[in-house]
Amino acid sequence: MRRHLTILLTGTPAALLEDWRRAWDPVMAAVVPAHVTLVYPEEALLRPPDTPGRGEKPAGVRILDPSKVADLIAETAPFRLRLGEVITLDERHGGVFVAVHDVDGTWAQLRHRLLGPATEGPATAEGPAINQGPSTAEGPATTAGPATSGRQANAEGPATTEGAATSGRPATTEGPGVTSGFPPHATILHPRTSSRGPECWKAHRGMSLNGEFTVSEIVHTTTTGEAFVVERRFPLGQPSRSRLPDEAKDEPAPTRPATGGRRRPGPG
Numbered sequence: 001m002r003r004h005l006t007i008l009l010t011g012t013p014a015a016l017l018e019d020w021r022r023a024w025d026p027v028m029a030a031v032v033p034a035h036v037t038l039v040y041p042e043e044a045l046l047r048p049p050d051t052p053g054r055g056e057k058p059a060g061v062r063i064l065d066p067s068k069v070a071d072l073i074a075e076t077a078p079f080r081l082r083l084g085e086v087i088t089l090d091e092r093h094g095g096v097f098v099a100v101h102d103v104d105g106t107w108a109q110l111r112h113r114l115l116g117p118a119t120e121g122p123a124t125a126e127g128p129a130i131n132q133g134p135s136t137a138e139g140p141a142t143t144a145g146p147a148t149s150g151r152q153a154n155a156e157g158p159a160t161t162e163g164a165a166t167s168g169r170p171a172t173t174e175g176p177g178v179t180s181g182f183p184p185h186a187t188i189l190h191p192r193t194s195s196r197g198p199e200c201w202k203a204h205r206g207m208s209l210n211g212e213f214t215v216s217e218i219v220h221t222t223t224t225g226e227a228f229v230v231e232r233r234f235p236l237g238q239p240s241r242s243r244l245p246d247e248a249k250d251e252p253a254p255t256r257p258a259t260g261g262r263r264r265p266g267p268g
Helices: 012-024 026-031 066-075 104-113 196-206
Strands: 001-007 035-041 044-046 062-064 079-088 096-101 119-122 178-181 186-189 208-215 216-222 226-234
Touching: 001 044, 001 226, 012 026, 012 079, 012 186, 012 196, 012 208, 035 104, 035 186, 062 066, 066 104, 066 226, 079 104, 079 186, 079 196, 119 226, 186 196
Parallel strands: 044 062, 119 178
Antiparallel strands: 001 035, 001 216, 079 096, 079 208, 096 186, 216 226
16 A cells, blocks of 8 residues: 555646556556655655544654645645656666656645755666665656656756745654655556556657646545545645545545556656
8 A cells, every 4th residue: 555645647748648558558558647745655654643644654654744845735835736758767677658847846846845954865767766676866857858857947948937836834743754855747658557668668759748727725545556546635726624535525536446457556
């Protein structure tokens, strides 16, 4: 079971991305919808202060107070992300992804506000990874065009502070924890659930989706090998608290049962 803070993708570019995902990695696509991860379970866990055993956690993993997370996200205005070029870290064995450009710089700023000081772990060819061995001095490089950095806006210009969270206390008061070294992205194919990476890369190399969208909420999700469930919704730029799925009457939480496979999806 894996729990993330994530951004679900919608609209025309997301629909095309879903077509690619179903074609190349049907096991993952059947369970997990197209998304951009904000916080990985190896980085932080959401636990209320009164949770039994709250302090028990793997080394480097932060514990976030859900009420503080809700307040921090509510302080943050909706922001823009843009789907970009298809990338890979390893043409033969790695995953295939769509780079996501942090147009306003808010994705990176919100991660910093949520996670605080960090000890960065490298990305691997498979995809996002946490502390899985040494990185090079240059850091991870992509093939076929750079993805955006998780700490700055895209190459078209500097990050703006428009829409960014600028006040309030961080969601964690713990010391530095491990942080993924992977930039924002959406996964087309993960090598844990599909062996067709080289074919997928050959078919989509040089392609871009070029679709900009506005993020209006962050969701807390649980993923198993059989289902993907939205546990809680955190609206951006709204003073109200986070909502449980049954409180969002016109927008029920998606649940995806797996079909045609039992292999566990990667962290995406």
